[in-house]
Amino acid sequence: MKNIKTIALLAMFTLSFGQLKSQDLDTSMIVNGVCGMCERVIEKAAKIEGVSKAEWDSETKILLLSYDSTKVSLMKINKSVAASGYDTEYVTASDEAYNKLHGCCHYRDPKIVKDHESEKKSKKK
Amino acid sequence: MKFLSILLCLIAQIAFGQISGTVKGIEGNQETPLPGASVFWEGTDIGTTTDAKGKYSIERSPKSNRLKVSFIGFSSQTKIVISRKGTMNFTLKEDGQKLNEVELIGRVDASTVDLKSPELTYKIDSKELRKAACCNLSESFETNASVDVSFADAVTGTKHIEMLGLAGRYALIQRENIPFARGINASTGFTYIPGPFVESIQLTKGLSSVMNGYESITGQINVEFLKPENAPKLFLNVFGNEGGRMEGNVVSAFTLNEKTSSEILAHYSNTPIVNDHNSDGFADMPIGGEINISNKWHFGRDGKGWEGQIGATAIRDIKKGGQVDFVKEQNPSDSVWGYSSTGRRFEVFGKAGYVFANNLNRSLGLIFSANYHDREATFGSRNYLGEQSGFYFNSIFQDIIGNTNHRFKTGLSVQGDDISEVYISSPLSSLAFNSNRTEIVPGAYFEYTYNPNPKLTMVAGLRGDYNSFFKKAFLTPRANVKYDINENSTLRIGGGRGQRTANPIIEHIHAMATGRLLNFNGISNITPEVAWNSGLGWSQKINILGKEFQFNLDGFYTYFENQLVVDSDFDPSTIYFLYRSDSRSLSLFSQLDFEIIKNLDMRLAYKFLKSEENYLEGLRQVYLVPKNRAFANLSYSTESKWKFDFTLNWFGEKRLPDSDQHAANIQIPDVSPSFVTANVQVNKEFKNGLEVFLGSDNVFNFQQTSSPIINSQNPYSNTFDTNYAWGPIFGRNIYLGLYYSLK
Structure with a gap:
């Protein structure tokens, strides 16, 4: 038990130390999307160099980010997400990128959004 | 939330x-x-x-x-x-197209009622056209139940169309808003429009706008060709069928600069093989071919100032049919009955439009065309020569009055035709008929559209024309109202007048393919055909369990003040041409479109036609028009670009010309039995622009049970008659072909 505690403490120390060193910032922003497929694409697009965490929730549309502000800017992450076809709070995706998304990911279309909502409801039942 | x-x-x-x-x-x-x-x-x-x-x-x-x-x-x-x-x-x-379904589910919604139009208009796009791969415009309607296509006789291979129970000549057939299949071109117009040239078709049932003239009575079919600015660089189509028909089409579009683009459309078809599947000694279809070349130029399409297009078309066709010996042999003896025909058509056409950059509700359009058409044909010992020189001009000025609730279209038009038809029976030269007519018809029209809210559209049009041949002015009033009860149901009502001058022989060329005397006494005084048409339509979308059903119901009634009627009942050895009043046609049509499961679409239609002409013996159903007619089409498409299409056609009994005065051994029943034909087709589209298809017409191999020809053993007798073709003569006909487009 003692050993484990020591290791845990050590690990926590190392992690926080590491964090301090690389000056990771935690932030969140809104990215529009509708489904699990969107989630994978958004998170992959957001995880560019310097981003240690990118977690997007399809319900709240919030993308939680941890990134190293010395290596990457928030705008650069926005642009990368937008280039993958998703509108973010600060940058809109181009029509070309948006149109390349799979039909079920067309989050700008209220009908698609409604379809996904009713899908979720029926799953809950 | x-x-x-x-x-x-x-x-x-x-x-x-x-x-x-x-x-x-x-x-x-x-x-x-x-x-x-x-x-x-x-x-x-x-x-x-x-x-x-x-x-x-x-x-x-x-x-x-x-x-x-x-x-x-x-x-x-x-x-x-x-x-x-x-x-x-x-x-x-x-409006009327379903963005989401088309894009997201990949559903082919290829033929829909145009919900925006005050008239009942069906749009048929190239997806729908590819469901029936062969060959020209007449076959394009095989997956559309509103228009019926059937053979005119058992010899010429000419296909008739029928709309609202009336022959195709009562519809206005336009090519890019220019009248096309009229005059001498009435019987060939459809075969002179190769299917692969066509980008889309707008089919309007009932009277169309006075802007397009006074001639349409049952409806309007406008065909749009592929456009130079968005056609593929190269588009190829080849087709071949079991009957020996071979066909090739090439369309090539090129852009010279931002403002100028051009296009060449070329067609060649040939049927070198003679078939006689029903063994009556007559070729089932004539042999021969057609060459059809068009060139079009579009100018200045940048959305301001003048823009325009000019073009020219040249068509030549040669056909040979009749008794098999006539078709096969170089120098057939005089006792062999043969059919031969050559046709030529030249046409120049153009359009100009002016876009008012600071007032987008205002526009000016000019349309002009000039044509020459001749047709020489021999039916046994009978000779026909038809010749036409014609021109057409129309102008359309559109604007609003105050606000967009009030719109109008107005313009001047002039149509001129110099048509001559000559018929000579060679050994008996006294039996001749000659009709010459030079007709210049200047006119003016005004059409007002009242659109107080998105639900209601009212269109009232009036035109006045002067016919130089009859030396008479006449008015053509027409009106249409569209009302959307709610977003799912639409009502339409309309009516008005139509008038045309008949060209007796070419419109009834099948009467030449007989041995019967042709009696033209009743039409020695040419009078215009005048008809009134009115119609009601209801379009409804119904949602049941998340599935959308599109239902259309319409009824049209046409009444003729004067009509050229051709009577084949009265005397078995004579066909009478007459002007008669009181002919009438009632057409009821219903159609249901829905998606059974994802990507599997079904269309069901039923049609009731009580189409009666006032023959010598009084009102009787028109020959070969079935009273009852049903249609079903199933089409399935997969994500991997396979398309399967199956069409069932059911025809009720058709009335045939009376034959009870003939000798008993050559009599034919008064009505044909009801029958079913089916077509299937499979298309596969590849990523590189290639699409191949394989299909079969009449897949159940149904053949007409009674002879389509009366007294086929004695074609030079005066009871010989080939006008009894009520069903397929050929039987099953397998075909295959491909489309290739290079963007």
């Missing part, structure tokens, strides 16, 4: 910028900016309109994240916007 409130809370805390973008509309295949479209945040009164270039810019609203764009005549579109600033472009589709 949870997401929305969280989102709004978050957004509300931040500063807002502008959302801007461009609004475009798709008309046909072209995207054009839409000026004056309204752009607003749904649920708020914050909105703006687009400028002359279709651009807008709107303040980001904290109250709504749904940006809606609407424009009259187009389906409105909403986009969910979460960004604080940025670009959102909209591309609106014309």
